[in-house]
Amino acid sequence: RRRVQGAPPAPDPDLGRQRGIVEAFLAASRNGDFEGLLAVLAPDVVVRADQAAQRLGSLPVIRGAAAVAESFKGRAQAAKTALVDGEIGVAVILGGTLRVVLRVTIAGDRIAAIDATAEPTQIETFDVEVLDRN
Template sequence: MDEKKFLAEKFEANRPHLRAVAYRMLGSTSEVDDAVQETWLRLSRSDTSAVENLGGWLTTVVARVCLDMLRSRKSRREEPMGPHVPEPVADDQHGRDEEMADSVGAALLVVLETLAPAERLAFVLHDMFAVPFEEIAPIVGRTPAAARQLASRARRRVQGTPPPDPDFGRQKSIVEAFIKASREGDFEGLLGMLDPDVVFRADSAAQRLGSFAEIRGAAAVADVFKGRAQAAKPALVDGAIALAVILGGQLRIVVRLTISGDRISAVDAVADAERIGQFDVSLLT
């Protein structure tokens, strides 16, 4: 049998499974079609002679495609009025889409839309399709233990457990006020938002940009940020409040914040491009 014909037949046999994975990842029938088509294109361009489990290989590929689509959706800020709303599924040419939608449930899809892309992928692949964390980890660029944590965090959200930081509005206000005070050089304002024992730490990449490795105390940290943050924007990083520094249209630095009560108690600056690429970052408007 011609190799291309053989691959086409194997792909068609896996198509319902790939559509099921993509629908749970994307919640959009039009995007499902795009993701499955892109998976076929990648298969047709790849040497799969050494692939022992083609179904598993295809699952990994469609998951990567969907992850890229979710991240692109967030970066384009397509949902200014709120989160993406899953599309209802009509009975189309595939004949099984309505059954597929019923098996997921609209309520679950709405909850899945609230997850960060990597959380959604880890939860969908592991909890819905029993993919081991060892196989999920390279897709999201994390260790298996970190991938397990992503799925656990998503599972709590799906099961209705409140997130660790329920007072998101208060934290967002603190971050916005911190950015404003920093830009305006308001030393006293910065001082009032920092815990007296606040600790600032920078990774080696941030240090190469001129930062100290560690700074302790509110006055010293306030002095560092005074007149800065011109390119900083409030953001969610892996679901936690943070600052994203955008330069030349690119995310250059992630500043992760720990907020205790009404004050910032820890600041961690990450400029290493590889580490930043592993974060799920969503800018907040």
């Protein structure tokens, strides 16, 4: 019903489980593990990027697990699991500076949506706490 009405999937309140899913996503991304990425992405996953993230090389919208997996494969070297405004997400830190924030929506045991923000004035409005020590 939510999908028909265009509402995003309801977020899952289990942060520990969500953190495990995001960490599996980042590990698969770093290692170029296409199958590992597919395992944690919902079939109809959508990635949306703001204009600043697009200038860094992201497409405005990427739809579907295979396309999203291909776009993240071999990347995420500077990405760390984080809390973004109290919800699980990803912080991309380059040269000691927070450059990109990924807000992640998880439905069930898979990532249903990723919203990439790289606009510095927007990033400043987020409360970001890095959880990942790698």
